[in-house]
Each structure stands twice: as C-alpha cells, then as structure tokens.
Amino acid sequence: MTGKRRTESTPWYLVVPGVVAIAFLGLPLLGLLLIAPWGDLLPELTSEEALQALRLSLITSLSATGLALVVGVPLAVLMSRTRWFAGPWVRALVTLPLVLPPVVGGVALLAAFGRNGIAGGPLYELAGVQLPFTTLAVVIAEAFVAMPFLVITVDGALRSADRRLEQAAATLGASRWTVFRRVTLPLIAPSIAAGAVLAWARALGEFGATLTFAGSFPGVTRTLPLAIYAALDVQRSQAIALSLVLVIVSAVILVSLRGQFLAGMRR
Amino acid sequence: MRCTKALALALVAPLLALAACSGSSGADESTLTVSAAASLTESFTELATQFEADHPGTTVRLNFGGSSSLAEQVVSGAPVDVFASASRTTMDTVVEAGAAADDAPTFTTNSMTIAVPSANRANLTSIADLAKPGVRVAECAPEVPCGAAARKTLQNAGVTVTPVTLDPDVKTVLGRVAAGEVDAGLVYVTDIRTANVAAIPIPADVAATNEYAITVVKASPQQDLARQFVDFVAGPTGQQVLATYGFGTP
C-alpha cells in the first residue's frame, strides 16, 4: 500500500542506477554462492581447523561485545549527559575506529598494549604480562573496532530519548541511580540490544587489527576471517565454505537487526 | 599491429602495454621489459641502471610482483622480454608452458635466516635458542613459501619451535620483529638489509634455500638484447651486486 505510493512519487530514472547498485552489492555474494563447494560443505566446515576457528571467533566476538557493553554504555551515557564527554574530541575519538583502516588500529594497539607500548611496556616489565599473540589480544582488537557501533547507537538513543521522563522520575523521589536503572536504561534497552548486535557482527568480521595486534595462530588467535585468509591459497574450498558461514551469520544478524530497530522506534 | 595486441592486453597489465608501445616506436631507442620477483626490487633496480649505462639508447623497464602472478602474465602472452622468478617451481610452470626461450638457469639463491630486534633482549645466539621456553617466534604460515622454508629449516636443525603466530607473508613477520613484539622471526637473508633488525646466521647446510631462476621470454622480439641482460645478471657484475643485497651464488 505504502510501497505503491512510493513508486508513484519516485522519479523513474533512479531505477537504473538503483538496480546497478543492487547488482554491484549483490553480484559478489552471488558469486560466492556459485563457487561454494556445496557438496563438500559439511566436511569442510567440520574439519578440525574450521571448528577451531568457528569456536574461537564465537568466544572472542561475544567477549568483545561484552567488553564493549560494560564500558561502552556508561561512555554513551556520559556523552549524552555531560558537557565534557559530549565535546568534539571525545566524539571524534569514539568514531575514529569506524573510519580507520583496521590495520592502523592494530598498529595503534601495539603502540599501546604491545611489549614496547605505553601501557604494555610497563605491564611486561613489572608483571611479565604480554598481551599480543594471546586470545585476550583478539578480544581487545575486536572490541576496539566494534565498540563505536555500540556507543554511537546508544548515544543516539539517549539523545532522542525524552529527558523529561527522567525529570518526572526525579520529582517522584527517585535517586539518580534509580532514574538510570528504572527509567533511562529500560527506555534505551532496544537500542542497546541493536548496538550490541551490530558490534558483535563487526567483531565477528574483524581481520586487520586482529592480525596486526594478535597474530594468527590456530586455536589461539586465528579467528574465522584469519582462517579464511590463511586457507585462501591452498585450501580454497575451505576458505569459501568459511566465508559462506560468515556471510550467512552476518546477513541473519542484519536482517534481525532491522526488526529490532523498528520495534524500538514503535515503542 | 603489435601495438593493437598490446592495447588489448592493457586491460590486464597497463604498464606492460605502455612499455611495449614505446619500445616498438623508436628505431635506435630500445626498451627492455623485465618482470622480476618483488624480493629483487633493490638489486635489479641497481642492475638495470648499470645495464642502461653499458648499453646507450636502451631503457630497462622493471615490473616487480609476486612470482606466480608474473609467471601467469608471461604464459598468457604479456609483452615481457625477461622473467626472473624467486622460485624454481614457479619458473618450471613457465618452462613447461613453452614460454621460456632457454632452460631458465638458477642465477642466485636466497636462504633463511633468523631476524631479531636490534636490541636482541632475548639474547638469542643460534637457531637452537628458538626452542627455549618463553622465546616468542614468528613464522610465515606453512602454506606460503617462506613458511614452508622456515619449517624445513627448523627440521634440518632438529629444533622444535612453537611459534606465536603463523603470518600470511614475510613482511608481517619482519614487522613484528622490527616492532619488538616477537623475539625472533624466520625470514629471508635479503629481508634483513631492508628492515631495522639484526640477523643471527643459520649454517648453510641447515638453512633452506630458494633458487632464483631467470629466462628470456620466448615471445620477446628482442632476443639478443634480452640475452645480454640475462648474461649480465648471471655474470660477475650481476653476482657482485646481488651479493651486496645478501643473495647467494648458485
């Protein structure tokens, strides 16, 4: 009904470039589907390396999402509620990992948490702790690139939320913490969920920062995207099978996210 | 006619096409197109300059890249006069395809060495030290040539090493060593010169060695000039220049 009306009011000459855009985005995926080793899919995906990479990716991406939630939601609240955190510098800092090449992110993480990094150096000298090449490093790299998605989503939700509801809660005698817990948080819950899912999808697909900061070793740091890259030359069909898994999981996430967003708006 | 064919290929290799066009235009001027493995970048650039000085009127156009993709171009008829590969196996595919004008001799070698950060804080002195506990070693993944060579070298030395990372290429390994994030990395001898790292030599009988092969491309219209370049590289001057970059004599 609404779709019909929209077609009528949209200039027809937008259809051609629109279809070109769809083809541009869709053809590579179609190609992937066509060259997929459908017959060998199950053995390829249940091989030791594949399962190892899948398991590692699942663990690290979920941990990265958890990390992003624990520190990202408070940051978003501060950004939307305090002048200092809302400043252009904090905003740029939070957005930066979105636009940086992930490899640069990896180099930056090494400069911070590497053995000679500003934080990693003392950590190594004093405690003997080395972050690079550990599974924790993978989680850090993934959280670094994924957190902006969560922070920006939640910050946006907080900004568009009605502050007067918080005022109403205060006049009813609710302390700041009660207001946050019982009013603010429930109001932005759909956005937190959406941001977390988005961040998880980004963490799942992380490659550059992970390779640079965490390395690539089966079972320890070689996540799905790294395993795909490693297998590309010699075990092409396995690489494609794994790629397929990543594409399907991401597609399901994005499709479900759309529903989530709409649900959040209808509230 | 020849130019038209080159233009058709330009879709795949635009630089090569340009080189071929200009090469056939001047009568006295001649341009020699050389495709060489990326690891030969520094040495061949120097050699080309010397060759041009020895042969006035000749311009050498250098085209560096991964050996296998360069080989693929040569076999599919790209206008290349000389092809130098970093691997015997890769050169074999060119010879088998009948694209080489000779039997493509080995002109130099490159072998494995241990790269350590300049500070060498782990105090490594030999290949056996790589097996010490707590020593962090980076290797190429066994699927790529440098990883295969690293694995073979360690096998030869009878040393069992658990690397912390299996990287997709030798540059990544070098980067980790240079940044001091690993205590050692297995790389090619020639890589040491270009990076900010120190080397711990591996005995010649232990270090895995890559053979570099060179050939005149069969389809080249300048067989004589191409032959002169190959001979120059394999000759005393060429060997001397290659040695300064860490390459070995075959």
Added chain:
Amino acid sequence: MNGLSARIDVSRGDFRLHVDIVAAAGRITAVLGPNGSGKTTLLHTLAGLQPVDAGRIEISGRVLDDPAESVFVPAEHRRTGLVFQDFLLFPHLSVQANVEFGPRSLGLPEPARRATEWLDRLDVADLAERRPSALSGGQAQRVALARALAADPDMLLLDEPMAALDASTRVEVRRELRRHLREFTGPTLLVTHDPLDALVLADDVVVLESGRVSQSGTTDDVGRRPATSYVATLMGANLLHAIAVDGLATCTDGTTVAIPDRALRGEVIVVIRPEAIVLHRTPPEGSARNVWPVRVVDVETHLDRSLVQVAGPPDLAVAVTAASTRDLGLAPGMQLWASAKALDLDAYPRSD
C-alpha cells in the same frame, strides 16, 4: 504559614522570572499567563529541576531553595508532585507500575497497595495492567495524577493539564479533574494559558506577564476587577451560578439561560465568553435562545476592542470591536438587547 510561599528570581538568557507566589494548603491556585510568560520556569524552580538565582522557596516551614542560606533541595527530595502537560507516563511500565514508582523510590510502605488505592480513588483501577500507550488522554491524566499523589507530595504542581487533551473531551475531563484535585489537602498550583482552567478549577489566580505577576487574588476578584487589559481579556468571561434542569439553567436572580448540555442537573456554573455575546438595539429575531434586555453601565476601549459592562439581569461583560462601539453609539445608560447561542456557552457542575 501552611502552604507554599515562594520568592523566585531566576534568569535564563534575556528572560527573567521575578515573582512572589503564595499558595494556601487545600486551595487550588491557577498561574495564568500567555506562552513565554515564565510558567514552565516557575514550575521547574518549584519542583527543584532548576535552582533560583535569588529568593526563597518554602513549603509549610520547610526551606526548599534559598541561595542566601546555601539551601537547595533537589527534585528527588522535594516531595512535589509534578503532573506534566503530556503526562509523561513511563512508556515501558504498566499503569500500576507507574503509580508504584514514586512510593517505591521513596521507600514508602506497601507501594502496591498505595498505588491501587490511588488508582481506585481516581476511578482508573480497571486500567492497572494497561500500558500508557493504550490510554486515552483523560485516562492518562488521571493516572499521572494518581502517580503524583501516590508519592505523598507536600505540594501538587500541574503544567497545562488540559493542553494535551482533545477539544471534544476537555469539558468532561476538566469537570472530573476539579473533583479529583479536591482529593489533595496540600497546596495545588496549576499553570495554564487558558482562563477557563483558572475559572473552573481554581480558587485563586496569579496572573503572570513577561516574568512578573501582574495581578493575584481569588478567581472571582480577579475576574471582576481586572488590573490589566490582558487580565481583562483573559478573565472577562462571565460566570453565572445557576440550577440546571433539562438544558435550562435558572440563576439566583431569576434569569434563565439555555445551556447545551441537557444531561446536566443541579448546581452549575455557566461560563459565557464576552466574545460569544451579541448586542442589538432592537429585540433580535433569530436562532439565539438566550436574549436578555440590558443597560450599558460602562464602555472601556483598548485599541480596536471594547469591553462593555452591561446590567441585566444578568450582569455581563461583552466584547465588541471598537468599530461596533461607534456604530451602535454605545454609551453608559443605553438600553440594548444581549443575545448568546446556547452552543457558545459552557456549563460545569459545582461539585465542591
């Protein structure tokens, strides 16, 4: 004193609110003013959402805000029940949970029972399980009032309680609200730009103009003796106390007025806006059911508009254009006819 006494001086950019307001316990005080007169700022300072720059807010002897004494009680400790213009019920909570919110936050005993009790007193107990999005405007207003009252406030503040409501339900809701506000024993402050709210709901009126109080007093006093033209225009509405039977209201002086609502019975207040009355030199023939012979007592002209006081019965204030004043040759002592259509009148029961 027992009630609210506030001396407020607060600036926001170019705007300055500088008022003294007193509101007695058990009485409803309307703060009447046009948009931009400082009504919202006033409510925010009273509720503790914004401190005063200078002055003192005190309720029944408890100081809530006084910069001179470095006292500022924040909103959550103030115990002021604030009913927002659009009610602002928490959309993620049921009606019951909304009303329980205050008692729970304050740690009052038996919050659930308390909430149920207030929902019951405001006749919305049957809506307890609903979400706010499933309420009508009038229902949401009652729930908001219940939510505010359940938190046991020392003072009740209402921000434009009628503004978010449908014009068609306003009369009905206003009538109910008047009854429900009587449930509260503390001072009630009601902020509005609609004089009808003040006339029907409030005992006292404070008129706010450009951040200052231009007049205050009982609703009747202010209506009878407007101090500024704004107040005159605003408060000029005629109020008639009458007994209604079958669409006919009989005033104490014997005048009868036809009213639109036939269902209304008993003591009522009939509100006739000055604009709704037409003056004629000869007895009018037409559809207007209310026609009274009157005598002009006073003519006061502000710019292009005149307010004419006529003596009946009933005594009425009539608004006419300055041009009509000239055309009719209006002057004190003139005998005229006044008419008003029944549909142009509002009638409310006197339920207190």
